[in-house]
Amino acid sequence: MLPGPRPRPELKPFRTRGLVRRVTPIIAVLAAAGLAVIGILSGSFLSAAVLLLAAIVLLAGAALYLVVARARDAAADLADKARAIQASEERLRITLEAAQVGLALVGTDGRWIQVNPALCEILGRRRDLLLTVTLEHVTAEHDKPAVAEALAKLRTGDILRWEAQIFQMRGDGSRVPIEITIAALGEHPSGDALLLVQEADISTRKRLEGQRDGMVAVRQVILAASSWEQAAPQLLGGLCACLDWDVAQYWAVDTELKALRLHYGWHRDSDALEVFYKQSRRLSIATGEGLLGRVWQSGVVAANEDLTQATDYERAAAAEEADLRCAIALPVLNGGAVTGVIELLAPEVRRIENDLVTMLSTVGVEIGQFIQRAEISQALRRSEADHRAIYERSPIGIARISGEGELLEGNPALLLMLEHDFNAMHSQAWPDLLRAYDQAAGRSRIPALLAGVTDGRSVQLRAATGGGKWLWLQMTATPIPDPSGVPEHVLVMVEDVTTVRDSQDKLAEALEAQRGANATLEKLDRTKTEFLSIVSHEFRTALTGIQGFSELIRDGGLEPDEVRAYGGYIFNDADRVNRLIGDMLDLDRMESGKMSIRTTDVDINEVLSEAIARAGSSTTTVEFKADLDPRLPIVVGDRDRLIQVVSNLVNNAVKYSPDGGVVTMTTRSEGGFALVSVSDTGVGIPPDEISHVFERFRRVRSGAAQSIPGTGLGLTIVKQIVEMHGGKIWVESAVGHGSAFHFTLPLAAENVAPLQRRHG
Amino acid sequence: MGDPAAPSAAVPATVLVADDNDVAQRLCKRVLEKAGYTVLLAGDGLQAVEVALSQNPAMILMDVAMPGIDGIEAMKRIKAAKPSQPIVIASAHSMASDRERFLAAGADDVLSKPFRLADLIAIVGKLTANRGA
Secondary structure: OOOOOOOOOOOHHHHHHHHHHHHHHHHHHHHHHHHHHHHHHHOOHHHHHHHHHHHHHHHHHHHHHHHHHHHHHHHHHHHHHHHHHHHHHHHHHHHHHHOOOEEEEEEOOOEEEEEOHHHHHHHOOOHHHHOOOEHHHHEOHHHHHHHHHHHHHHHHOOOOEEEEEEEEEOOOOOEEEEEEEEEEEEEOOOOOEEEEEEEEEOHHHHHHHHHHHHHHHHHHHHHHOOOHHHHHHHHHHHHHHHHOOOEEEEEEEEOOOOEEEEEEEEEOOOHHHHHHHHHHHOOEEOOOOHHHHHHHHHOOOEEEOOHHHOOOOOOHHHHHHOOOOEEEEEEEEEOOEEEEEEEEEEOOOOOOOHHHHHHHHHHHHHHHHHHHHHHHHHHHHHHHHHHHHHHHHOOOEEEEEOOOOOEEEEOHHHHHHHOOOHHHHHHHHHHHHHHHHHHHHOOOOHHHHHOOOOOOOEEEEEEEOOOOOEEEEEEEEEEEEOOOOOEEEEEEEEEEOHHHHHHHHHHHHHHHHHHHHHHHHHHHHHHHHHHHHHHHHHHHHHHHHHHHHHHHHHHOOOOHHHHHHHHHHHHHHHHHHHHHHHHHHHHHHHHOOOOOOOOEEEOHHHHHHHHHHHHHHHOOOOEEEEEOOOOOOOEEEOHHHHHHHHHHHHHHHHHOOOOOOEEEEEEEEEOOEEEEEEEOOOOOOOHHHHOOOOOOOOOOOOHHHHHOOOOOOHHHHHHHHHHHOOOOEEEEEEOOOEEEEEEEEEEOHHHOOOOOOOOO | OOOOOOOOOOOOOEEEEEOOOHHHHHHHHHHHHHOOOEEEEEOOHHHHHHHHHHHOOOEEEEOOOOOOOOHHHHHHHHHHHOOOOOEEEEEOOOOHHHHHHHHHOOOOEEEEOOOOHHHHHHHHHHHHHHHHO
């Protein structure tokens, strides 16, 4: 690099002179010695003395020559030296002037002594002005200490040579990166030591390196970052560091406001720059407005090399306040549209080279593409995260199964629902569930699903959990195709529909109950209608006689015995109506719980005996038999009501018995109950009627039994009374053979033992 | 009270009273004989059919609720053999729907129980007169 114009002094003349000087005395001494030897050898004192004297004279002459020669030599040397220096300096001057690199001679105090035009060019200063200042003076503030230290060491001889890359300040105030070499040169004629300074402007190299580093930094940040939010601060800082800018700001296009707004900023640590940042944040910049607006509008890089000269810079005052002198702005392009602008600012005026513009344009495009990619990948991640969240947090069980039905994945809800860990689920519960699914679906479904056949229907099935709980599960399987559309997996949604099913079942039960109630109501309604019809029939039948015969009596013209007979008919029918009314009221009171029983000790055998006696006195066509258990204990009950029960059954038996029929009454003690039976050999009850005999007005209407008069309420009342006593009543019957009515009455507790008070 | 629908004395019309209730039987027999009719009695449905077909009464007064076959069934059987036989259903089933039911089953008229004696005489007179015409 250094073409080594170190001045070498011309040594040849000095060598010639030295040889003469060194040879001359030797010749003189040799000559004198020769004379002396000749004189001694001649044997003549005089000639010897003469010769000796000659030798001495010769020696003296030689000595004088030597002294004179030396003096002459010294004077010649001095002149030579001055000439040589002059020539050397001239050569140096020519070299300095002609050199392409900056070359200068500097004193150890740093003062410029000589500078070449290249250096003036590099430093952007006039030679005469440069010669009035020092090396340190033109060095950037930051590098001054290093330069001062180097000069000191060179001065003391600690080092002979110093090389460094530093910034120096040009005359216009701009900085220029310099590769500097300082070498000690030896002393100046003035006595000062001289330093040779070589400077090379490496701004282009530095700029290109910075741009290359900047590009690398941008790409590294972009590669590592997942979002623009994450990348922006790093990226702006990296650009500043590599390209040597103090401020970097990212302005985003706000499509709603139709303005640029500052989103991210980076700046060197400085209060003034912080103020500039805050002021920038408040701004909204319209398209075409100022440097940033122009870049937004045009989509190309633009710069203000010297902000003091700019006419439309939008933050001129703020920039001046912050000592910012230069700004360059690059568009961030996304699919051809400007989505943002990055601005770089520096504290000094800068010449913006084309290579920087090209580089920044590339940066803008790459950042734009990155933002687009980041947005897409962020959306993807969000959607992935959403899906994951659905999978993880869904209350519905989700299973992913392979083509063989193997459980690949089950979400927490599934495991929780079925109370299994994944392993138990995988090995046991899931295969069971799939079998149940196929069974419930009526055919093998999973293979069909994997063949792409889906009907989208759900299947409900019953399954036990790990905890032994039975659940109703609703399973919906969906084939999941691989990217080429071939079904690869089956996704199975498993829902616990137990509650739904239970409530459905309950609803069905409730509906069934409601239907039952409706049927009962309908039946009740029919019964009511029927009741009205029957009651009115009974009353009207009775009233026919009463009304007809009383009309005859009223119209007169009757024989006295006729009147008596008709009066009897009237009385009987009136009595029948009265009984009917009584029965109905009784039944109503019993059914509504308004009738109480007055309990006393009752001897059932006695009640039966009396009933037989009464019935026997009013009929002669039926034979009575009694088979009463003499050891039957006393029961506790309402005697009058029990008499009513027995009378009713006996009267029924008589009524439905043909002439010559037999009515048999038996009593037994059975398991704490008195069992009473009244059987006849009468017409019997048809099988389809037998279950209705205790219903009100359910008189057997078909066959021979139809002709038997009655209120139709008797057996209903009987059943009520028996049940009020805590007993039961039932009937056995065969048409044509007769009927047997049985009822039980609970024995008084102390009488359960088979001992009999009265008949004991 | 006169007997506007009374048959001529020369040919006393015969009326069959079919009723299982002997009080009703007695009442009808007493009233109709007094009005100049010959009264036949039947105590159940089958007997009514037998008497109706053998005795050929001018009209029949038929109860419904009777043992054996009921009055409706008896009426159907009689009408099947003698379509022109006048039959009046006399029933204590006296709801409006009952009346329709009886007429639909073929009754020439319906007499609701209990009845006014004049109504009984009038309805019997009308049907025996129709028969005569």
